Amino acid sequence: MRHALRAVFSSLPTRAAGLFIIVILTVAVTGETLAPHDPLAQDLDSALAAPGGSHWLGTDYLGRDTLSRLVAGTRETILSAVAMTALGALLGVLPGIASALLGRWSAFAALRTVDALLTLPTVIFAVAVGGLFSNGPAALVIAIGFLMAPRFFRIVRAEALGFSRTQYVESAALLGASRWWIIRRHVGRKVLPTIAVTTSITLGGAVFTSSSLNFIGLGSQPPAPTWGGMLAVTTSHLWEDPLAPLWPGLIIVLTIWSFHTLADGLREGLDARNPRNARNPRHSRPSPSRTATPSPVTSPALPEQVGTGPGSLLVGLTTTGPDPASPADGPADQAGPSGPATADVPDTGALDSDVLDSDVPDSDVPDTNLPDTDITDADTPGADTADSTGVRNVADIPDDPSFQEGSGAVLLRVTDLWVTAPTHTATGHHGDTATGHRGGVVRAVSFTLGRGEALGLVGESGSGKTLTCRALLGALPEGCAVSGGTIVFDGQDVTALTEKQWRPLRGARIGTVFQDPASYLNPSLTVGRQLTEVLRRHGGLGRQEARQRALELLSAVEIRDPAKVARQIPSRLSGGMQQRVMLAVAVSCEPDLLVADEPTTALDVRTQAEVLALLAALRARLNMSLLFVTHDLDIVAGVCDRIAVFHRGRIVETGPADEIVHRPSHPYTRSLVAAASAGAVPAASPGSAQEVPVVRV
Amino acid sequence: MSGSELVPAARKHSDAAGEPITAQLPADAGPAASTGPSHDLSLADDEPLLRVAGLRAGFHGPDGITHTVLDGVDLTISPGEIVGLIGETGSGKTTLGRAIVGLVRPTAGTIRFEGAQIQGLRGRHRRALRRRGRIQFIFQDPLRSLDPDQRVTDIVTEGLAIRRELDPAGRRQRAAEALVAVGLGPEFLDRLPGEISGGQRQRVAIARGIVTHPRLLICDEPVSALDAANRTHILRLLARLRDDQAIAMLIISHDLASMADVADRVAVLHNGRIVEEGPTARVFAAPAHPYTQLLIASSPRTARDPGSGAGADHGPGRDHDGPERDGSERDGRDLGPATARPGPGNNVAGQGR
Incomplete structure (x- = not known):
């Protein structure tokens, strides 16, 4: 709750609006007691007095104190606006929710009734009601409140309809839930933010409507002060006192603005929790912090990295070498990353274990089998291809025989990339939440992609592969940020590009295909x-x-x-x-690079095979580089030349595709291979599966 | 789904290719099965837990064409049996699962559960059946099937709360037990779905399914939203639940290979008909129907064996996947034996129109 409030009032305008509304509401409740003068007391001697003296805002044509009348009028105006809105919400909200869950015919009847009500013109209806009953404030409130109900009805119905078609409502129905249960337990709560937003906007509208009606002489009658009534009186003395309409006008405008701004704040603050918004990656924009100069040193997420000797070497490299990508100095700076990137892993055990606690029961390779220290175990058993650091890997790749280094051949170079995610944010992606607690979700990832080459990024959900990809596209989800490292695309450092600078790259030079x-x-x-x-x-x-x-x-x-x-x-x-x-x-647009993020996961097997073949064919025809993200080790081998295996935000193994699939050296890769084949045919990689047995649930 | 008279009148079932290939299982119905609900083939050993007979379902498309999704499906599930229902997108497998739990109204055929007819129940009667909790449904994507604002304990015990069983403390106890049964500790009770990982969410969904002690669990693609490691474990969890609690299961999947370790029996659904059915090992070893052969051949898993390269080997397929709604018009008849070989030449389920 407190979290939601903070989200609502995160921006200055909403705070100002909230403050103003509190003041207005206080004045409305206390009313005349705050007024410096009697709002009805006439003093013809000081009629139309200018602001100043004891009359701060001057007086009207009868010498009544303007400020006091404004204060006194607040009660009348605000209370009737609140009453109208409350009546509208009362009549609209529950029927709106209910109609979303009703059968077709009752919903039809309700909708047509509401349509009929919507055709009634507000002011004329109010005049008619005033004429029929009494021309008092109560009749006005009832008339306008009645006309506001359809608005609540339609908005709430549409929202409830969306929620009533969710699978969790279906699940509840399958458990035998009644409609009332579903409203109470599932839909009602979800609709609350919408109701709050609508109420706030409607309050603004109600202030406007009631002031307008007062202006034309409906509702409260003179001499009782209302904002609309004051506006009417002052405009009729415009020649004598041209400034006078300013005060009631200003307060009306400010009040309406406040309600609308509050509505905006409510919408943003409360909707951020709404997974439907978080889910849609199109909404994700690079967060402002992304544009900061990437400097690993300043990142709080990297203590262990800065601590190690090779790590600091790296830091120097990234900060002093602003353009490591220029083809000429390619080989020179590779010696750096490949050493330290492996070396800085060992002391992350503590970080890993608390970041991933929640994941442990599920990543069924339990810690006993695959402690983080394994990542760097110098004597990874059976790793005939492992280099002296024990891991075949890492990063760039001079020691990767499959990658031919040469000037101009490098299209994309990612060096020591760190991405941080906000704490406890439901991003809506599978699993990303589990690892998103603190620290980096992508940690010191380095790899190189040559022209025309296909690289597979493989790992389970939450391992950081997708975020790495999004960082490459400058499209990290809200709240995530690159906190260190560089991304160089075709000689251009794209790590800190602005949204506008990204535009000519995305689509034209980097194409993307996503899962859904x-x-x-x-x-x-x-x-x-x-x-x-x-x-x-x-x-x-x-x-x-x-x-x-x-x-x-x-x-x-x-x-x-x-x-x-x-x-x-x-x-x-x-x-x-x-x-x-x-x-x-x-x-x-015949891009140089195609980023394919789980492009076939949602497809059935036969379609999947065809799309993969198509992908390979297109890549060959257009000579594109391909970055292929998947959790499925099975399909990646046929598409990619090389594979980088992600685990807990790091690349734990890189190598030629066949090598990785058939002779994985890292224990985690082996467990992946084993898991992939466990469900089907016997393990395809001889001599690997039994070393890291997948543990029984 | 609308309308009750949308069964296309004359659909020929005598066509050889479209016919169920029968295996030697008690559940098997034979060619006559698709003609209607009247036949009674209950074979001696055990009365099936669920018997679906001659089930048809369809919908009116936006263009006024009636699409048949299920075209006379027969299926039985015995107590404690795991049946894998395999089919590609648009084959009607999900519709079958939803029809069994009453989310889709069939246009013809019968569904009997524990000896009682359950299709066509409405309103209070349907709710009463559901509140007994004897059939439970597990959705594909736990992210969507769990209310993001509810704590795990409330999610798991919603079925108990709906039928007002136990007090909150007792329900919490039951939730903890169910969580343990699915391999999660009681520390998950107070988490929100957004705070746990994908595999854990699916476990919570399964816990919700088993807390009412069901006899039949229908799992709609329970693992396809998960990564490889979790897939294996969720499938094993299901198998273990069957062993421990004798829950029968219908596991719907597009992935034949994933059923190998789990299902006792598989049924292959194609264009709304079951084209092959039999013990899992038999179907894998000797798929009788060309479509099944094709499914086995196109599974990337089976293709990943050393030497054979990868899934991309299957050649650039044609755009067989025409507009999804065209399911009815793709016909099993396309499936001549000559087309069983995957590749550009085959016309299986060619684009609809």
């Missing part, structure tokens, strides 16, 4: 339209050319009837087809 194509394609535009849009924007093609090229691309991704598919909206296509379309979009 449906959420990246615009559901309401046809496939052809989306493709042509990209082509026209990035490729600068004309309308006709772009259309032609789009069809070519669709057939390039092996869609049999491109013209027909181009006319479809994404939801009409199967998952495999959507992924093909995503691929078409990704390669439309």
